[in-house]
Amino acid sequence: MPKMSERLNGFTESIIRKMTRIANKYGAVNLSQGFPDFDPPKEIKEELIKVADEGPHQYEITWGSQKLREALSKKQRKFMGIAIDPNKEIVITCGSTEAMMVSMMTVCNPGDKVVVFSPFYENYGADAILCGAEPIYVPLNPPEFNFDKEELIKAFEQRPKAIILCNPSNPTGKVFTMEELQFIADLAKKYDTFVITDEVYEHIVMKPNKHHYMASLPGMFERTISCSSLSKTYAITGWRIGYVIAPENIIENAKKVHDFLTVGAAAPLQAAILAGINLPDKYYEDLTELYTKKRELFLKGLDEAGLKYTKPEGAYYVMIDISEFTDGSDVEFCEWLAKEVGVAAVPGSSFFKEDVNNYIRFHFAKNEDTLLEAIKRLKTLREKAKLTRI
Numbered sequence: 001m002p003k004m005s006e007r008l009n010g011f012t013e014s015i016i017r018k019m020t021r022i023a024n025k026y027g028a029v030n031l032s033q034g035f036p037d038f039d040p041p042k043e044i045k046e047e048l049i050k051v052a053d054e055g056p057h058q059y060e061i062t063w064g065s066q067k068l069r070e071a072l073s074k075k076q077r078k079f080m081g082i083a084i085d086p087n088k089e090i091v092i093t094c095g096s097t098e099a100m101m102v103s104m105m106t107v108c109n110p111g112d113k114v115v116v117f118s119p120f121y122e123n124y125g126a127d128a129i130l131c132g133a134e135p136i137y138v139p140l141n142p143p144e145f146n147f148d149k150e151e152l153i154k155a156f157e158q159r160p161k162a163i164i165l166c167n168p169s170n171p172t173g174k175v176f177t178m179e180e181l182q183f184i185a186d187l188a189k190k191y192d193t194f195v196i197t198d199e200v201y202e203h204i205v206m207k208p209n210k211h212h213y214m215a216s217l218p219g220m221f222e223r224t225i226s227c228s229s230l231s232k233t234y235a236i237t238g239w240r241i242g243y244v245i246a247p248e249n250i251i252e253n254a255k256k257v258h259d260f261l262t263v264g265a266a267a268p269l270q271a272a273i274l275a276g277i278n279l280p281d282k283y284y285e286d287l288t289e290l291y292t293k294k295r296e297l298f299l300k301g302l303d304e305a306g307l308k309y310t311k312p313e314g315a316y317y318v319m320i321d322i323s324e325f326t327d328g329s330d331v332e333f334c335e336w337l338a339k340e341v342g343v344a345a346v347p348g349s350s351f352f353k354e355d356v357n358n359y360i361r362f363h364f365a366k367n368e369d370t371l372l373e374a375i376k377r378l379k380t381l382r383e384k385a386k387l388t389r390i
């Protein structure tokens, strides 16, 4: 038989999605793969019913429906503070997952280097390998997950084509400060590097932290490729709608990659989500409040269970230090946790390039009842850990 692509040797299947299967196997509360167990706003569901009846059901314009591009450009102009041409500076994609892949393929040649902060959302490594690029990892050092400026400078000295910036960050919950962003921006300008952002948690930032868009920093729009998604903002992770915002010369090429990869995002869903984009600004304030409450509830539970964590500033993840329970594999710990305690987490090692095995990631995008059940079970962790060798 002929051999299959060697590209695939560089990465494994998604550990996040594997953990969901393990959660289901043991009937564990699934705090691994980050998705809500609550519905999108009723306005969106009602619109979906209407669209089922009235259409569209056929292909949309490949780079996204005119109405959605216009609505998104208007919304993002308000939040990003920059005018975005709906015809030339935005492409609608199948989630931020496709947006990131399209961005990488648009700017990278095989052999190009790409800076990735570690720990990182697992797709970035696979994206880099799939387009033949070579990642340069720069650690975000636990427990605060800050980077060392000298290490970042050294990475830029290798003349990378792009840096990937997940802000607010998955898995750490870090929100980059203006000073950090400015430092990255200055290096990107100095070394003529693109910045590819993943900002899917842009509306989930707990006060007093604030989300700053890299594209809005002075002189950065021309070299920033902003990727985001509607999944987390409107609790529609299964709809797979995302977008890329960038200057016209980049979008021209991104459109080509997108067209040949997927043709386009689902037409009926592009129509139905307009009801979400057109929600008043209060929706985003309420969303921040909702997630702040969930964070407080969950962190209080972790305190009661005596677990050590780094307080997230944004997104809906929290990293737990498990070193007091095991000095073995975090993967085995997560399997044990799902089976014996009944709560599923993602092993931290699936996010770190470095040899770090003492973290696991929970997410808290769940209803209060689900979080309370998880906390109840987590309170048994300490006792159960004493009885078992993990």
Ligand code: GLN
Residues within 6 Å of the ligand: 016, 017, 032, 033, 034, 035, 121, 170
């Ligand atoms: N972004 C989510 C997470 O990190 C979902 C990942 C996925 O399965 N697409 O858990």
